[in-house]
Structures are given as C-alpha cells and as structure tokens.
Amino acid sequence: MNRETLLLEYYKAMLGARGHRGWWPAETPFEVCVGAVLTQNTAWTGVRKAIDALRGHGCLDPEALDALPLERLAELIRPAGYFRLKAQRLKNLLAYLRESCGFDLAELASRDMLQVREELLGVRGVGPETADSILCYALGMPSFVADTYTRRILSRHGLLPEDAGYDDMRDFFMDVLEPDTALYNDFHAQLVGVGHHFCKTRAPLCGECPLGPFLENPPG
Structure with missing residues (x-):
C-alpha cells in the first residue's frame, strides 16, 4: 500500500469512528489567529477561558485588541498560561496583520x-505549528498542521522516527496528499482527537482506537 492510500485509509477509519471534528471552534478567522497563539503549550480549556474573557470585554476585534494596552491584554488572557509572553506574541502578530x-x-x-507562511514565520513568537494553524484554519489555505500527537501516532505506527522534525511530519502528508484544505483541516483534527483519547503517552488504548487495526506492534 503506497503512502497516499495508507494515509487516506487512516483518515477514513478515524472519520468513520468519530465523525467530522468541526475544528477549529471559532466564530471568526481572526479568533482562530488569536487562539493559535494562545494554545501554545496550553490545554484548550484554558484557551477557551481566555478567549471568552476577550470576547466579554469586546476585544475579539483586531482593532480593539491592537489598541488594548499590553498589561491589560496579559491580564485578560491569564487562563491560557504564559500570559505575559503570549500577550507580547499576540501584539507581534497584530502588528504583522495591521502592516x-x-x-x-x-x-x-x-x-x-x-509567501504568507514565510512572513508568518518571521513574526516573533510564531512557530511552524502556529503559522500552519493560521494558514489552514483562519485563511483556508492547504497547509497541513502537525503537532505532538502527530509525532506520537506516526512514530508508534513505524511511519516516522520519534525524533522527526516538524517539517518532516508536515511533508509526510503534503508530499502525497492533494492540497485539500478541508481534508487537511479534519485530518489534523482527527489525529488530535485520537492522540488525546486513545494514543496516550502512557497506557495507550490501542484496542479501542480506530487506528488500532493498522498497528502491528502495539506499545506495551
């Protein structure tokens, strides 16, 4: 089975078991951009609280958020963790979007x-995963998002080494799959769901996982 066929079989198995994931949960593309920064090294529950705080104060508008003092922004996004660092990163992203x-x-x-990806990567505090999240989920561009769940699943299935770099993971999909934004969107979301619910760091639930049948040697 070639890689394209295998990846599509993986996707069909996850989709059939769990349905379309409907990710990214946001009301506007700009909210996706904000969430892409806030979710760095943070569980989504904290990000949701931070976004709700921004929305409650009328700050989920780019002009309003751009005008918000840095310290006030940091306080509002405190639930997302690393709030001072992320406040500055949001300001950096806002400056890029404005200019x-x-x-x-x-x-x-x-x-x-x-070109847009290169520009985003030039924004201080925007790494590859954040840039690709903005491209795919906010701008509707066919850029595959990879993360720690992607690495864990691919390495356990013997498809990539455990120390595979981000670009290696991203290229693993984009080199063979058609540039389909909707597919990239839901494929990544499916991997996140499988990683969170089944392919855990410890005691993975391979017998219950929709990708379990593809695994030759389940981790003990």
Missing part, C-alpha cells in the same frame, strides 16, 4: 500561501 493587510484576512488569504 501586511490592514487586518483584512480575506485579502491575506488571496495571496500566495508559501
């Missing part, structure tokens, strides 16, 4: 994906 497209995300989404 590059005047906060017009639809206009930004019309540009060349590779």
